[in-house]
Amino acid sequence: MSTEVPRRVLFVCHANIVRSAAAELLSKARNDLSGEWSFESAGVQALVGHHVDTDMAAALAAYGIDASAKPGARQLSGQMIESADLILTFERWHRKWVIQQDPSAARRTLTIRRAERLLAGRPRRVEVLSLFANDDAAYTSADDFADPVGMGRAAAADAAAEIARLLNGILPAIGATR
Numbered sequence: 001m002s003t004e005v006p007r008r009v010l011f012v013c014h015a016n017i018v019r020s021a022a023a024e025l026l027s028k029a030r031n032d033l034s035g036e037w038s039f040e041s042a043g044v045q046a047l048v049g050h051h052v053d054t055d056m057a058a059a060l061a062a063y064g065i066d067a068s069a070k071p072g073a074r075q076l077s078g079q080m081i082e083s084a085d086l087i088l089t090f091e092r093w094h095r096k097w098v099i100q101q102d103p104s105a106a107r108r109t110l111t112i113r114r115a116e117r118l119l120a121g122r123p124r125r126v127e128v129l130s131l132f133a134n135d136d137a138a139y140t141s142a143d144d145f146a147d148p149v150g151m152g153r154a155a156a157a158d159a160a161a162e163i164a165r166l167l168n169g170i171l172p173a174i175g176a177t178r
Contacts, residue, residue: 006038009176010084011112012094016043016073018053018149018156019090022163023112025052025065030167030177037176040084042076044097049073053149055156062157063164081105085129086174088112090145107133111143116166119173 009027013020020041027039049072052060057067074080081087081102087109089095099106108129110118118135145162148155171177 006036007085007174008083009037009039009174010080010087011039011041011090012044012076012087012098013041013090014043014045014094014147015050015149016041016046016075017050018056018147019145019159019163021052021067021070021073022056022060022160023088023167025060025067025070026063026160026164026167027171027176029063029065030171037174040074040080042074042080044076044094046073046075048075053156055148055151055153056160058153059157059160063160076101078102084108086110086115086132088115088170090147092139092141092143095139110135111139111145112163112166112170113145114139114143116169119169122173 011020011023020043024039024041031037031039051072052067052070060067078101081098085108087098087105089098089109089111092111095109095111098109110132118131148159
């Protein structure tokens with residue numbers, strides 16, 4: 001195991017009980033380079049202390065993930081933003097919120113869909129911050145990932161599958177999986 005401080009990925013959504021929580025748990029389950037990367041999640045308007053939504057918990061169980069192991073939802077803080085090497089949000093407004101809190105985070109904060117598109121087909125362990133820093137294209141609705149909260153188990157399962165697909169394009173490229 002590396003003695004260096006792990007690089008940190010922070011997933012951000014609205015309440016931190018569905019999308020960002022799922023991304024954190026799916027990433028931790030896939031991270032076979034223990035010690036090189038850490039994964040956290042938070043919400044811009046978190047339901048602090050609430051556990052993962054029951055529909056998403058059921059969807060994650062299909063991946064062998066026990067969502068009850070995740071501590072309750074956390075409110076995004078300036079310290080979290082400052083300490084993250086990469087911040088992946090689920091909607092444009094989450095990205096905007098992060099940047100309003102800490103303008104220096106702009107070049108390391110992307111929507112998860114945008115990050116996956118930029119990394120598609122890239123070699124493993126690409127230097128993501130350099131790649132992302134050169135991305136000046138405008139964000140559009142195609143960069144947003146809709147919130148499935150309250151839409152039932154099928155919607156949660158679809159969201160979990162889409163998050164897993166996006167992570168399949170991101171995690172190897174940043175060197176978080178072999």
